[in-house]
Amino acid sequence: MLDALRGFVFDLDGCVWQGERLNPGAAETLAALHRAGRGIAYLTNNSRARGADVGAKLRRLGVTPSEPALTPLEILGDVVRERWSRSRVLVMGAPELAAVVREAGHALVDVKAWREATVVAVGNDFDLTYERLTVAARAAAAGAPVVTPNVDPRLPLEDGDFLPGCGAIVAAVCVAAGVQPIVVGKPEPPLFRMALARLGLRPHETAMVGDSVTSDVAGGRAVGMPTVLYAPEGAPPDAADVVVRSFAELARLAGVAA
Numbered sequence: 497m498l499d500a501l502r503g504f505v506f507d508l509d510g511c512v513w514q515g516e517r518l519n520p521g522a523a524e525t526l527a528a529l530h531r532a533g534r535g536i537a538y539l540t541n542n543s544r545a546r547g548a549d550v551g552a553k554l555r556r557l558g559v560t561p562s563e564p565a566l567t568p569l570e571i572l573g574d575v576v577r578e579r580w581s582r583s584r585v586l587v588m589g590a591p592e593l594a595a596v597v598r599e600a601g602h603a604l605v606d607v608k609a610w611r612e613a614t615v616v617a618v619g620n621d622f623d624l625t626y627e628r629l630t631v632a633a634r635a636a637a638a639g640a641p642v643v644t645p646n647v648d649p650r651l652p653l654e655d656g657d658f659l660p661g662c663g664a665i666v667a668a669v670c671v672a673a674g675v676q677p678i679v680v681g682k683p684e685p686p687l688f689r690m691a692l693a694r695l696g697l698r699p700h701e702t703a704m705v706g707d708s709v710t711s712d713v714a715g716g717r718a719v720g721m722p723t724v725l726y727a728p729e730g731a732p733p734d735a736a737d738v739v740v741r742s743f744a745e746l747a748r749l750a751g752v753a754a
């Protein structure tokens with residue numbers, strides 16, 4: 497079935513790479529798919545990097561040629577504007593998150609002025625403080641909607657290590673505020689649709705490949721894409737349309753020589 501597909505959209509963390517290390521066979525399989533003329537795009541829930549930063553990391557780790565990379569930061573500022581018009585946004589997250597909010601025409605609200613916030617944007621925050629957690633939760637409890645790139649619980653690293661993911665911080669804010677977040681990235685449909693549009697392909701001819709059942713497989717299925725679960729440790733065969741243990745297996749099933 498994979499050999500008939502015209503394109504592949506790849507998740508990155510835990511799929512193409514773990515931290516700073518490509519997974520075995522990833523570079524070879526991606527190059528073989530490219531040589532075979534299959535469309536390739538990358539779709540990551542990263543809340544701290546934009547598509548260009550992600551593309552630079554792909555090149556640095558040896559994936560060439562680099563292809564489009566989409567992150568929730570591409571659209572987060574627009575989503576806020578479409579839903580709530582120009583907003584006063586309290587940002588709890590990386591400088592890149594604040595930058596995209598500001599570039600979309602919103603005003604950034606300082607921690608001390610949290611009562612003025614009409615929206616709370618929460619991303620993975622490597623400089624998390626109890627003060628920021630407190631004001632974000634208070635603003636959300638006072639009625640400012642919480643918008644986030646993703647609710648992934650972990651950021652996978654090398655050798656099975658992980659960092660607490662964006663979802664862990666979003667949960668802290670939302671549990672304290674008693675609210676639910678609005679998710680911009682996977683598994684919600686917009687980024688999947690953007691990836692397909694960039695490839696110029698329809699959902700049924702493009703596979704979503706990733707390591708997460710809840711974000712990659714569920715999100716791909718929701719827009720009508722065939723799904724591939726990358727599971728080196730194995731997984732139940734019904735976890736996705738296709739379960740592969742390696743990139744070599746993926747290349748074989750896709751009918752390309754890696």
Ligand SMILES: [Mg+2]
Pocket residue numbers: 507508509510511706707708
């Ligand atoms: Mg992943």
